[in-house]
Amino acid sequence: MRQRNTIHACLKAASAMAAALLFSTTLQAQESQFPERDVQYIIPFGPGGESDISARLQQKYFQQITGNQLIIQYMAGGGGAVGWSQLNEMDGDGYTIMGTNLPHIILQPMQQGAGYQTEDIKNFIFFHYSPDALLVTNDSPYKTLDDFIAAAKKTPGAVTVSGSGTYSANDIANQRFEALADITTTYIPFKGTGASVAALLGDQVQAEWGYTTTAANHSDKMRPLAVATDERHPLFPDVPTFKELGYDMTGGAYRGIAVPRSTPDDVTRELSEIFSDINANPEFRKSMEALGFVLIDEDVDQVEDFLAEQQRQYQRVAERMDAGQ
Amino acid sequence: MNSRPDVHSSGSAGVSIALGLATVVLAAGALWFARDMSMLAAIFPRTIGVLLLIFGCCLVVQALRGRERVSPQAPGHWGRQLALVVIVLAWSLTLKWLGFLASSVLACVLLMGIAHFHAWSARRVVVYLVTLLLIIAGFYGLFAGLLNVPLPRGRFWG
Amino acid sequence: METLGFMLAALSPFNLLLAVAGVAAGIIIGSLPGLSATMAVAVLVPVTFGMPTESALILLGAIYTGAIYGGSYAAILVNTPGTPSAIATTFDGYPMARRGDGDLAVTLSTLSSVIGGLVGGLALFCLAPLLALVALKFGPVEYFWLAIFGLTLISSLSEGSTLKGFIGAGIGLLLSTVGVAVVGGDTRYTFGSQFLLGGVETISALIGLYCIPVLIELVATPSEHLKPPEASRGVRFREGVTLMFKGKWNALRSAIIGTIVAILPGAGGSIASLVSYSEARRASPRSEQFGKGEPDGIIATETANNATVGGGFIPTFVLGIPGTPPDAVILGALLVQGFRTGPEMFTTNASVTYTFMGGLLVATVLMLPIGLLIGRYAFKSIVSVPKAILVPTIAFMTVIGTYAIRNNPFDVVVMVVLGVAGWLLARWGIKPSPIVLGLILGPIAEQGFVQGYLMGNATGSVAGVFFGRPLSLGIIALTVLFALYPLWSARRKRTHGEVVAHEQST
Numbered sequence: 001m002r003q004r005n006t007i008h009a010c011l012k013a014a015s016a017m018a019a020a021l022l023f024s025t026t027l028q029a030q031e032s033q034f035p036e037r038d039v040q041y042i043i044p045f046g047p048g049g050e051s052d053i054s055a056r057l058q059q060k061y062f063q064q065i066t067g068n069q070l071i072i073q074y075m076a077g078g079g080g081a082v083g084w085s086q087l088n089e090m091d092g093d094g095y096t097i098m099g100t101n102l103p104h105i106i107l108q109p110m111q112q113g114a115g116y117q118t119e120d121i122k123n124f125i126f127f128h129y130s131p132d133a134l135l136v137t138n139d140s141p142y143k144t145l146d147d148f149i150a151a152a153k154k155t156p157g158a159v160t161v162s163g164s165g166t167y168s169a170n171d172i173a174n175q176r177f178e179a180l181a182d183i184t185t186t187y188i189p190f191k192g193t194g195a196s197v198a199a200l201l202g203d204q205v206q207a208e209w210g211y212t213t214t215a216a217n218h219s220d221k222m223r224p225l226a227v228a229t230d231e232r233h234p235l236f237p238d239v240p241t242f243k244e245l246g247y248d249m250t251g252g253a254y255r256g257i258a259v260p261r262s263t264p265d266d267v268t269r270e271l272s273e274i275f276s277d278i279n280a281n282p283e284f285r286k287s288m289e290a291l292g293f294v295l296i297d298e299d300v301d302q303v304e305d306f307l308a309e310q311q312r313q314y315q316r317v318a319e320r321m322d323a324g325q
Numbered sequence: 326m327n328s329r330p331d332v333h334s335s336g337s338a339g340v341s342i343a344l345g346l347a348t349v350v351l352a353a354g355a356l357w358f359a360r361d362m363s364m365l366a367a368i369f370p371r372t373i374g375v376l377l378l379i380f381g382c383c384l385v386v387q388a389l390r391g392r393e394r395v396s397p398q399a400p401g402h403w404g405r406q407l408a409l410v411v412i413v414l415a416w417s418l419t420l421k422w423l424g425f426l427a428s429s430v431l432a433c434v435l436l437m438g439i440a441h442f443h444a445w446s447a448r449r450v451v452v453y454l455v456t457l458l459l460i461i462a463g464f465y466g467l468f469a470g471l472l473n474v475p476l477p478r479g480r481f482w483g
Numbered sequence: 484m485e486t487l488g489f490m491l492a493a494l495s496p497f498n499l500l501l502a503v504a505g506v507a508a509g510i511i512i513g514s515l516p517g518l519s520a521t522m523a524v525a526v527l528v529p530v531t532f533g534m535p536t537e538s539a540l541i542l543l544g545a546i547y548t549g550a551i552y553g554g555s556y557a558a559i560l561v562n563t564p565g566t567p568s569a570i571a572t573t574f575d576g577y578p579m580a581r582r583g584d585g586d587l588a589v590t591l592s593t594l595s596s597v598i599g600g601l602v603g604g605l606a607l608f609c610l611a612p613l614l615a616l617v618a619l620k621f622g623p624v625e626y627f628w629l630a631i632f633g634l635t636l637i638s639s640l641s642e643g644s645t646l647k648g649f650i651g652a653g654i655g656l657l658l659s660t661v662g663v664a665v666v667g668g669d670t671r672y673t674f675g676s677q678f679l680l681g682g683v684e685t686i687s688a689l690i691g692l693y694c695i696p697v698l699i700e701l702v703a704t705p706s707e708h709l710k711p712p713e714a715s716r717g718v719r720f721r722e723g724v725t726l727m728f729k730g731k732w733n734a735l736r737s738a739i740i741g742t743i744v745a746i747l748p749g750a751g752g753s754i755a756s757l758v759s760y761s762e763a764r765r766a767s768p769r770s771e772q773f774g775k776g777e778p779d780g781i782i783a784t785e786t787a788n789n790a791t792v793g794g795g796f797i798p799t800f801v802l803g804i805p806g807t808p809p810d811a812v813i814l815g816a817l818l819v820q821g822f823r824t825g826p827e828m829f830t831t832n833a834s835v836t837y838t839f840m841g842g843l844l845v846a847t848v849l850m851l852p853i854g855l856l857i858g859r860y861a862f863k864s865i866v867s868v869p870k871a872i873l874v875p876t877i878a879f880m881t882v883i884g885t886y887a888i889r890n891n892p893f894d895v896v897v898m899v900v901l902g903v904a905g906w907l908l909a910r911w912g913i914k915p916s917p918i919v920l921g922l923i924l925g926p927i928a929e930q931g932f933v934q935g936y937l938m939g940n941a942t943g944s945v946a947g948v949f950f951g952r953p954l955s956l957g958i959i960a961l962t963v964l965f966a967l968y969p970l971w972s973a974r975r976k977r978t979h980g981e982v983v984a985h986e987q988s989t
Contacts, residue, residue: 040475042890047525048811056819059529071473074525075890077681078663078670082891085677113670115677160941166365166668186941188623188934191665191749191926194804194811198748201802202619204938217803217818220825287821344911348650355657358672366667368936369929370660377653384646405702410903413695413878417895420886429882433875440874442705453871460876464883472518472526474887 034094034270038069041257042098044083046076049192050130050213051099051255057287061278078114079165080104084258085115092262094271102126102254102307106314107167118311122263124272126256126298126306127279128288130211132173132228132249133239134161137200138221140207145225145245148207149181156184162199163209165189169253170196170209172317173228179320180247197222211252212236216292228252235292254296254310256303272300341388348381405439412436424479426465433457489834490841493541498838501542502846506853509549513556514861516563516690517884520550521808528816536820537835541842543816547809548792548843551752552596552850555785556858559588560709560865561877563694567685568752568788570919571760573693575773575780582776583710585866589858590723591778592785593851595734598727599786600847602738603745603793607800608840612829614794615801618746623938624949626749627931628958630924633754635966636761637917644912651913655921656928658683665926666933678893687885687898688922692915694881695902701874708873711866720855730782733763741787745794748804752791753923759787765968793843800828800836 039062043051055072062070075083075098083098084105090096100123108114134148142148152159163170166189174187188205190196193214200208201221208214208222212233215224226242227233228249242249257275259268276299278284288295298306355374359367416432423431437457468474492498512523523546531539554566559576572592579588606614621629637648661672662682673679701708727734737759744755763783764773773780795806803824805811817824828836865873885898905915939945949955 040473046808046811047521047528048805048808048815052812053815053818056528056815060532072529073473073475073890077684077889077891078677081663081677082681082889085680111668111670113673113675113677113680115680158941158943160938166664166666168668171668186937188937189666189668190934191930194748198619198798198802198804199622199934201804202622204622217823218825219823220827221802287819290821291818340911344647344650344913348653351654351657355672362664362669362671363667365933365937366664366669366671368933369925370657370671373653373656373660377650377657380646380650380653384650387646402703406699409699409702409874413698413882413899414896414903416878416882417892417899420882420892420895425883425886429879433879436875436878437871440702441869441871453869456872457875460872461879464879468883468887472522472887474883475890476883476886477892 034267035066035068037095038071039094040073040096041070042073042075042083042096044075044077044080044098047074050211050253051101053291054128054255054288054293055099057284058275058278061281061284062274064281065274065277079108079168081108081114081116084108084121087116087258088120088261090260092260092264094259094263094267097257097259097271100256100258102129102256102310103169103172103314106307106311107172107318110318111167118307120261121258122261122268123256123258123303123307124268124300125275126254126296126303127275128293128295129252129254130213130292131233131252131294132169133210133212133215133224134177134226135200135208135210135215135222135224136206137203138223142207142225145240145242148225149183151206152181152183152185157186159185159207160188160205161185161207161209162188162190162196162205164193164196165191167321172314173209173249173251175317175321176249177242177247179317180242180249211292212294213292216290229294233292233294234289251313252294256298269300275299338388338391342385345381345384345388348377348384352377352381408439409436412439420479421477422479425476426461427479429465430458430461433461486833486837489837490844492537492834492838493841493845498538498541498842499845501538502545502842502849503853505542505545506549506846506849507857509546509551510553510556510850510854510857512546513550513553513565514857515880515884516557516561516565516694517686517880517887519566519686519808519888520547521812522887523547523550524809524812528812528819531816532820536817536822537838537842539816539820540813540835540839541846543809543813544792544796544839544843545846545849547813548600548789548846549850549853550809551788551792552593552600552785552854553857554788555592555596555781556589556861559592559781560585560862561694562697563877563881564689566752566788567689567919567923568756568791569784570689570753570916571756571784572781572788574760574784574916575775575777578774578776579778579781580709580862584776585709585862586859587719587722587726587778588781589862590719590855591726591781593854593858594723594727595737595782595785596789596854597847597851598734599738599741599789600792600850601844602735602786603742603790604840604844604847605793606742606790607793607796607843608837611797611801612826614742614746614797617743618748618798618802618804620954621747622952623931623934624952624955625931625958626747626927627935627949628955628962629747629754630928630931632958632962632965633757633920633924634928635962636757637920647912648914648917651908651915651917652921654908654913655918655923656925657921658688658918659922659925660929665930676893678891681889681891683897683901683922684885684888684894685919685922686888687894688901689919690881690885691898691900691902692905692919694877695899696906696909696915698874698878698881699903699906701870701877705870707866708870709866726778727782730779733766733779734782734786736766737763737783737786738790741790742794744787745791745806746797748798748806749927751807751923752788753919755791756784756788757920759783761965765965789847796843800824801826 045051059070087098106118109117136142199205224239226240228242352374359370412435419428469476512518524543554569555572557563557565558569558572559580562573562577564570576588637652663670740759741755760783764770795810798804798806799810805814885895935948939948
């Protein structure tokens with residue numbers, strides 16, 4: 001009899017516990033409905049680049065915040081166009097997201113056959129940018145930006161500058177600066193930042209259009225003459241901004257994330273909040289800034305205005321480039 | 326693929342002339358489509374196009390002068406080879422539409438059929454089919470599960 | 484002495500375990516066409532976040548070196564390079580396997596890979612800062628001439644008609660221009676298809692051009708794929724060592740070529756192995772045996788491509804410029820861990836760097852037992868599997884591997900179309916190797932040329948840029964030498980033959 005009672009009590013306790021467990025899990029599920037499983041994060045470039053590195057850093061904090069994995073996949077080709085042109089065909093359930101880059105998604109559709117329009121891409125956040133920087137080797141005769149400008153003015157076109165790609169952030173930066181400083185240089189496009197850096201370090205070119213991130217990676221061998229940020233970059237407190245020197249130039253390569261167009265707005269909002277939270281994490285901020293990135297937080301509410309403004313800027317440069325050809 | 330000793334054969338000159346002409350057509354196409362590229366982007370394809378044009382003409386001239394040698398074609402089951410080409414081509418085109426697994430299983434079973442030269446027994450069919458499905462399942466698991474490759478799901482099933 | 488202590492840290496049980504696991508996984512990954520070292524390394528990067536940096540590096544390095552070696556299995560047994568570095572291994576490896584010497588070929592490739600890996604690893608250990616400076620001397624113009632040098636190898640690679648070899652290379656060069664141009668930014672030859680924007684992926688082209696013809700030939704006749712070995716005779720290790728010993732200079736030369744080519748970012752293992760192959764063939768007294776199953780051919784390519792592993796880490800570590808695509812992924816992983824490349828790697832972070840180098844050497848040595856074990860199994864299974872299973876299995880691996888490179892179903896279509904075209908072309912005398920060589924060297928030649936041209940315009944003398952630099956003049960001289968050598972040797976042979984004939988007649 002006694003034995004039976006204990007069993008009964010045990011059963012009761014167990015069922016109570018089970019109920020509690022069940023209740024608490026449903027509660028939890030209600031609290032955060034999204035994401036319930038791992039999220040695929042497609043990087044439309046090959047592994048190893050800056051987009052990949054920043055995604056890898058987000059990966060760790062995504063898991064901390066949501067308890068689910070951020071699975072990074074690569075879909076390289078056409079400078080990202082292969083991925084972006086297929087984005088809207090993917091499942092719009094919030095479990096597929098894709099990295100986006102500026103100026104790529106603005107400039108590529110201006111060219112023929114990119115396979116998508118800037119408006120097709122449903123960005124929900126832009127979270128950081130690599131500010132443009134004009135880089136020279138440590139032993140370069142150009143000590144300041146003025147030295148560089150003077151050299152370019154002396155013999156127009158004789159100063160060679162390397163950069164990654166044509167119609168790319170580096171190419172645009174060069175065009176913008178040429179217009180602002182009224183100089184002519186020879187821009188030499190390379191495949192990727194690595195090759196462009198090698199050209200500078202090997203003294204094949206006199207300067208390079210790169211980013212603060214490039215300068216941070218190679219700080220033992222090169223220095224920026226100026227950086228395109230609003231305020232001086234914490235990693236380079238002695239390097240002036242273009243603005244300080246009188247050239248109205250801020251910007252660089254911006255990175256954001258988009259979802260397929262069919263993704264519901266509430267899910268998109270959840271995603272935006274998660275990535276804003278990652279951006280707010282002090283540890284994450286620290287490691288991103290150490291690499292040379294500048295964090296921004298153009299979330300789902302602001303992203304449209306932000307893009308419109310960027311589009312206006314790039315349109316102007318692109319028109320100038322076409323006119324110049 | 327076997328390299329056999331070079332022998333003169335009656336059709337060889339014809340093949341070389343055809344190949345030379347095909348090269349000329351390819352080169353002309355390359356040059357034609359390079360006409361509205363920007364200067365920097367056009368240099369390389371144009372150079373290659375011109376070189377190919379020259380090579381193609383040389384091949385035709387060489388063949389006409391009878392100096393070209395071509396290995397005779399290896400005998401084989403033309404029907405099976407053609408079937409393989411058709412199956413693999415159809416497979417690649419239906420990957421997205423049918424889904425990766427569905428189109429692959431279908432194509433692999435068909436390929437098994439054309440690659441078998443002996444008589445089928447019921448036992449053999451079962452053993453081979455099970456082996457093949459296990460291999461496909463293994464690799465599919467490796468890519469989809471372990472390596473996180475997003476394989477197309479298609480309209481029927483994963 | 485301190486560095487030695489750091490290197491010995493690679494022998495800790497955990498690090499050893501990682502090296503064993505990495506090499507084994509790498510070999511299997513490398514042997515499957517389409518599963519590249521880059522992909523394997525990229526997938527494992529998140530796993531390494533929880534590890535100490537040096538252990539993470541050892542795991543990634545072991546996978547990388549194992550994958551480059553594993554690429555030779557598919558090359559030998561199925562005539563399909565598992566990685567682009569193994570293209571030249573197909574030339575002699577497959578003929579050896581066809582005649583029943585597949586086991587010996589695998590053993591030779593194992594021994595060669597270990598030796599090549601050790602030479603590359605030691606160069607990394609001893610000469611890294613010095614060799615990195617050499618890498619920087621190579622500008623756009625030098626890359627251009629290097630690509631031209633590579634293209635002259637066609638004359639030694641194409642069996643039969645040289646003219647057809649050049650046509651094949653031209654086709655490859657044209658294919659390489661498809662997609663968005665790096666210089667100029669135009670979209671070229673995409674015919675409005677957004678799928679072609681990314682161009683023709685080299686590895687998918689490789690799989691198509693080599694693998695599809697094998698499949699087509701497999702279903703042509705009921706005969707066995709490979710001749711089975713006469714009896715159970717182990718891995719023929721002794722025989723392999725003897726051959727290796729005979730080819731020691733060949734191995735050393737190829738390892739040095741591999742290391743040097745790998746230091747140049749972007750050149751890569753495929754060029755390294757092709758250069759050492761043609762060099763081995765040129766130097767060999769049995770040069771006419773090359774391409775028909777000559778063991779020295781395998782020794783040359785496999786030492787060279789494994790030497791590129793250590794060599795490729797040199798610019799990665801010293802300059803922060805990745806030497807090969809897998810290096811780019813490893814570099815990214817280092818940056819995420821908050822680790823900087825450059826001189827610090829050899830000063831403040833020396834413990835990590837040297838432990839990793841030790842680990843890479845340990846992993847290389849481990850390839851010997853692990854490789855022989857897996858290689859024996861791979862050979863036996865390929866020989867014993869009936870065609871009805873072999874054909875769909877190879878086909879399935881081809882399709883899934885091609886898809887997985889860029890997660891793009893259209894790449895599979897391109898692969899199949901290129902494969903069928905390649906099969907037809909091969910029947911008409913245009914072999915796949917020149918096409919692939921054109922595809923690989925095309926972007927290097929084009930970018931080098933246009934960049935050099937722009938540099939020349941800026942200085943006011945295009946000719947001065949292309950012909951005025953000592954290094955480029957050296958490469959030009961080498962190119963001319965290589966291009967003329969076949970003519971010269973043919974003439975020498977003819978006169979020599981005449982002398983012999985004359986002596987016999989008298």
